[in-house]
Amino acid sequence: MSTTGTRNLLERVKTFSLYIIGDPLHFTLENRIFNAICIISLVIIGFNVPYNYFTGLTATSLIFLALVLIFAGIYYLSRVRKKVNLCIAIAVVMINVGFAVNYFYSGGIRGASLLSFTLAFFLTMLISSPKQYYWWIVLNLFTVLGLIIYEYYHPNLIADVYPERGDIFADMTPTYIINVIVIFVGTIYLKTAYNKEKKRGEEKTRSLEILNTEKSKLFSLISHDLRNPLASIQSYLQLLREIEIDPQNKVQIETELLYVVNSTQEMLYNILVWSKTQLDGLNVNLVPIDVAAAILPILKINKMAVAKKNISLDTNIDASIKIMADLNMLQLIVRNLVGNAAKFTPFGGAIYIRTSRNGDKCRIEVKDSGAGIDPSRQLDMFSLKVRSTFGTDNEKGIGLGLFLCKEYTMAQHGQIWFENNKEGGSSFYLELPLAN
Numbered sequence: 544m545s546t547t548g549t550r551n552l553l554e555r556v557k558t559f560s561l562y563i564i565g566d567p568l569h570f571t572l573e574n575r576i577f578n579a580i581c582i583i584s585l586v587i588i589g590f591n592v593p594y595n596y597f598t599g600l601t602a603t604s605l606i607f608l609a610l611v612l613i614f615a616g617i618y619y620l621s622r623v624r625k626k627v628n629l630c631i632a633i634a635v636v637m638i639n640v641g642f643a644v645n646y647f648y649s650g651g652i653r654g655a656s657l658l659s660f661t662l663a664f665f666l667t668m669l670i671s672s673p674k675q676y677y678w679w680i681v682l683n684l685f686t687v688l689g690l691i692i693y694e695y696y697h698p699n700l701i702a703d704v705y706p707e708r709g710d711i712f713a714d715m716t717p718t719y720i721i722n723v724i725v726i727f728v729g730t731i732y733l734k735t736a737y738n739k740e741k742k743r744g745e746e747k748t749r750s751l752e753i754l755n756t757e758k759s760k761l762f763s764l765i766s767h768d769l770r771n772p773l774a775s776i777q778s779y780l781q782l783l784r785e786i787e788i789d790p791q792n793k794v795q796i797e798t799e800l801l802y803v804v805n806s807t808q809e810m811l812y813n814i815l816v817w818s819k820t821q822l823d824g825l826n827v828n829l830v831p832i833d834v835a836a837a838i839l840p841i842l843k844i845n846k847m848a849v850a851k852k853n854i855s856l857d858t859n860i861d862a863s864i865k866i867m868a869d870l871n872m873l874q875l876i877v878r879n880l881v882g883n884a885a886k887f888t889p890f891g892g893a894i895y896i897r898t899s900r901n902g903d904k905c906r907i908e909v910k911d912s913g914a915g916i917d918p919s920r921q922l923d924m925f926s927l928k929v930r931s932t933f934g935t936d937n938e939k940g941i942g943l944g945l946f947l948c949k950e951y952t953m954a955q956h957g958q959i960w961f962e963n964n965k966e967g968g969s970s971f972y973l974e975l976p977l978a979n
Contacts (some may be wrong), residue, residue, distance in 0.1 A: 565622060572736055574627045577670045579732060581618040581634070584666065585611060587721055598713055600704055602648035609643045631670055639686050640887055651694045651701035653711065655718035660687050669729055679733045741879045776800065825954045829868050831978035834898050834905060835862040837870055840894070841877045849885050855893045864898055865978040866905045872951040873975070876959070877907065880946035880971045884911035888968070903977050904957075911972040915963040924961065925949035948973075 563582060567576045588610045596604035614634065621630040641661060646656040664683045671679055694701050705711045779800040782788070788796065838860055849856050866873075884894045888911045895910040916924065925945050952959040957975040964970055 555892050569681070573824050574621065574625060576736065577627050577631060578618065578622050580666050581621060582608050583725060585614050587725065588614065594717065600649060603645050606641055606645045606648070613637050635667050635671070639682060643686055643690060646690050647700060648702050648704065650704050652691060653705065653883050657687065658718045658722055662725055665726055665729065669733055678856055776804065782803065811975060827872070827954045829867045830957060831865050832868045832870055832873065834864045834866055835860045837873050838877050841874055841881060844878065845881045845885060849894065852885065852888065852890045854885060854888050857893060858896045860896070861898045864900065866975045867978045868975050872955060876948045876951055876973060879948050880909040883944060884909050887911060887912065887913040900977065901974060904974045905977055907973040908970055910964065910968065912968040915967060915969050916961065
């Protein structure tokens with residue numbers, strides 16, 4: 544068989560096993576384990592029906608046939624109706640009752656029933672919850688010891704089903720082999736399931752630890768970095784109230800005040816967006832969007848920061864391009880990229896914004912004429928590990944903007960990256976799928 548054929552066969556086997564046992568997305572671990580145990584039990588008990596019949600144990604064969612029908616019904620209740628707790632109770636009781644009846648027709652203490660009780664107890668411990676362990680061990684011990692004591696005082700009630708010495712070996716040997724195989728398979732399955740759940744739990748723990756670290760860092764930055772702009776606003780307002788200022792200086796102060804307010808508002812907006820994402824998760828609404836209609840309002844908002852530093856803003860926006868994107872996410876990304884470009888571009892510099900088609904994607908480029916990005920900071924540019932730095936006019940952020948840009952770009956099935964330009968400055972690139 545070819546490699547492809549083997550792979551396809553394995554995929555079909557995996558799909559079939561998920562179907563009969565239950566998909567982890569819709570069934571609990573306990574339910575899946577019980578379903579697997581039911582299937583194993585049906586195979587073992589089903590095998591014993593013809594085997595016992597042809598070895599002369601007709602009564603045992605009929606008892607096992609009844610157990611097959613009972614376990615088929617139990618499997619239906621568990622796999623289809625998902626009444627796993629009820630099924631466990633019925634299964635444990637019926638298996639003990641069935642083996643107890645069979646004890647009298649399979650040689651008593653000389654037969655294979657004791658081995659069967661041992662296997663039944665092992666499977667019971669696998670499928671039941673810890674709260675039920677003591678009930679089931681009491682039931683098992685009470686049943687088995689009761690049968691042994693009863694046989695001891697009433698040996699004539701036990702059918703002699705082994706007229707020949709070889710009949711005992713024919714019954715005990717396959718029973719022992721089945722017990723060992725089932726215990727082996729059950730242990731491997733249980734340990735595998737446990738390790739998967741443990742790994743999943745460890746991954747969740749690591750994710751929570753990382754998130755908690757990021758939150759602690761973020762709130763530490765917020766508490767520190769919001770003081771300066773708020774202190775500036777307070778100083779400006781106090782100055783306006785207490786001192787008579789000539790019209791020219793008043794206009795300049797008001798302009799500075801408005802700039803500080805806008806910068807602080809941008810910072811708070813990023814914080815609120817990030818906080819909402821952490822609480823509610825990412826809700827992405829991908830629809831066809833006109834790139835020009837989405838970007839141009841953002842450029843108008845950033846005109847003040849650009850004009851304050853006498854930065855020229857050169858745009859080449861293709862009005863014919865439409866992309867599949869979330870409008871709010873796209874505008875947040877562009878707003879942060881343009882804001883960062885204005886922040887790190889010196890007085891009298893230039894920012895270039897271009898859109899172009901690149902295969903089945905739209906590329907948005909934001910290029911500045913600043914100093915470029917320090918190589919020591921490049922690996923962490925899109926994470927919360929990066930430390931926010933002062934801009935060319937002492938502008939301050941909290942290092943959250945590019946992290947949000949990366950998160951939102953990936954949520955829209957896009958790519959974002961940056962390059963330092965040979966002539967100076969850096970270029971940030973955003974690629975998103977074109978709308979069909």
